[in-house]
Amino acid sequence: MNRQPLADPTPMVSLTTDPCVHCGFCLPTCASYRVLGTEMDSPRGRIHALKAIEAGELELDATTASHFDSCLGCFACVSACPSGVRYDELIEATRPKLNALELRSPAQRAFRALLFALLPYPQRLRAALTPLRAYAGTPLQRLARWSGLTRLLGPQLEAMDQLLPPLQPEAFRDGLPLVVPAQGERRARVGLVLGCVQRLFDPDVNAATLEVLTANGVEVVIPPAQGCCGAVTHHQGELEQTRELANALIESFRAVVGPGKAAGPEPLDAVVVAASGCGHTLKHYDRLLESDQGAAFASQVRDVHEFLAELGLSDAFQAGLGPLTHSDGQPASADNPVVVAYHDACHMLHGQGISAEPRQLLRAIPHLQLREATEAGVCCGSAGIYNLVQPQEAAALGEIKAADLRGTGAEVVASANIGCTMQLRRHLGDGPRVAHPLQLLAAAQRS
Ligand code: SF4
Ligand code: SF4
Known part of the structure; x- marks a missing residue:
């Protein structure tokens, strides 16, 4: 874990804070300002605080740190800023400082340690979730x-329960082949x-992604030893753990691709991911790892939508697409289309453009008729x-x-990020169902 003491002499940020002219154009797009309504919980307020800390006029104590912790790291403010302020870089440089022991209570530290010990490790998470298989998504949970x-x-464990989906049997096994050949x-x-x-x-998202890729003539290599890309810890400034996870992920690919390796000698045209939070971190491996290996890997990463749009859907795939079905089982038609709202995940829209x-x-x-939400970028x-960790604001x-x-x-x-999908399912309840765009494409292919 990256713990930096308060007395750390390194400046909080570089003078890249200077371009902020305090115009406030970023405020209406800021999620934390939206729910907390205080200047200190806005991008402008945080930039002001960073400058004050840098100038020695403000101490980074627990109260100041809480105003940085309230930031979601959504980067809507970066998209909105007319002066080109890179708040994303500022908050990324600040997060590790917030992990100093003095800035969080023992309970906060213990909860975060539990999350970082479980979430990035699928085998540990499976072990922890196994007893919950008889509970998640059942009448018992509803009761x-x-x-x-x-x-x-308590609010944090309650939030965990609210987000916990039914656990599918596929979630507990690694049954995917090393190489799935292209069709045609x-x-x-x-x-x-x-x-x-x-x-x-x-788990159905990865199954649908495989289905759509291979049906479009794409051979897919799935390194069996791959773990977490590090997104969970990266977004919280836990840099040491993130680097370990990133290096292990790169190694899992190197172990199977190349001359004499199990997945064959041919290099990959791209490394594809269907979760945008992961894609954002994977594309930052160059800066995170500061190594040629990290830069080479990052340059190969494509979000699956980006990759398919660049490649183009094959004629055969497009010709085979049928209409989706409504919730009553009726197929969509010209007179009665399935209406879909695409939800922009922040790490896709603001983080990857x-x-x-x-x-x-x-x-x-x-x-299929697409409709736009009025505040798609929030x-x-x-x-x-x-x-x-911030359940009230998030709710x-x-x-x-x-x-x-x-x-x-x-x-x-349609949601292309697992975190958003779980959050939307919780808050939409019995409202519109939530599915990944690749799941919808796979369903259209099957129909
Ligand atoms: S970050 Fe950009 S939009 Fe926000 S106050 Fe500063 S200059 Fe204005
Ligand atoms: S990253 Fe999101 S929550 Fe944080 S200051 Fe920018 S807009 Fe607000």
Whole structure:
């Protein structure tokens, strides 16, 4: 863990804070300002605080740190800023400082340590979730919530329970082959990053991704030893652990791809991922690892929508796409399309600049009508572990996002990030169902 003492002489940030002219254009887009309403919980306020700390006018104590902890790291402010302030770099440089022992209570430290010891390690997470298989998604869980029992656990554990989805049997096994051949003529060869949380809480997303890629002539290599990419810890400034996870992930690919290796000698055209929070971190391996190996790996990473849009859906795949079915089992038609609202994950939209590609892919599905939420660029409150460590603020944002998405009249919400998907499912309840765009494409192919 990266623990830096308060007396650390390194400056909090470089003078890149200077371009901020305090215009406030970023404020309406800021998720934390939206729910907390205080200047210190806005990008402008945090930049001001950073300058004051740098100038020795403000101490980074627990109170000041809490205003940085309230930031979701959604980067909507970066997209909104007309002066080009790189708040993303500022908060990334600041997060490790917030992990100093003095800045968090023992209970906060213990909860975060538990999350960082479990979430990035699929085998440990499986072991921890095994006893919950008879509870998650069952009447027992509904009874526990209804009776108020889960409230007794405290807001953080209650939030965990609220997010816990039914656990599928596929989540508890690693049954994917090392190489899945392309169907028809091979057009590309890629590696697939499964994501640690995604493979456990929504394993069908990776299955659908494989289905769509291979049907489009893409051979897929899935290193069996791959673990977490480090996104969970990266977004919280736990740099040492993130680097360990990143190096292990790169090694899992090197172990199987190359001359004499099990997946064959041919290099990969790309490393593809279907969870945008992971994609954002994977694309930062150059800066995180500061090594040629990290830079080479990062340059290969593509979000799956970005990759498919670049490659182009094959003619055969497009010709085979049929309409989706409504919740009553009726197929969509020109007169009665399935209405879908695409939810922009922050690490996709603001973090990777990807917004057109997923929409373009969804439009390939016959009789699918896309609708836009009015505040598509505002965070849903998921933000990695934010909805566990800041449950009240995250819940308020989840309700705002759910109301916005319900207002579109959509029957389906398309979400390409597992964290957002879990947060949206919690807050949409019996409202529109939530599915990954690749799941919708796979379903259209099957229909
Ligand atoms: S970060 Fe950008 S948008 Fe926000 S106050 Fe500063 S200059 Fe204005
Ligand atoms: S990253 Fe998101 S929550 Fe943090 S200051 Fe920027 S807009 Fe606000």
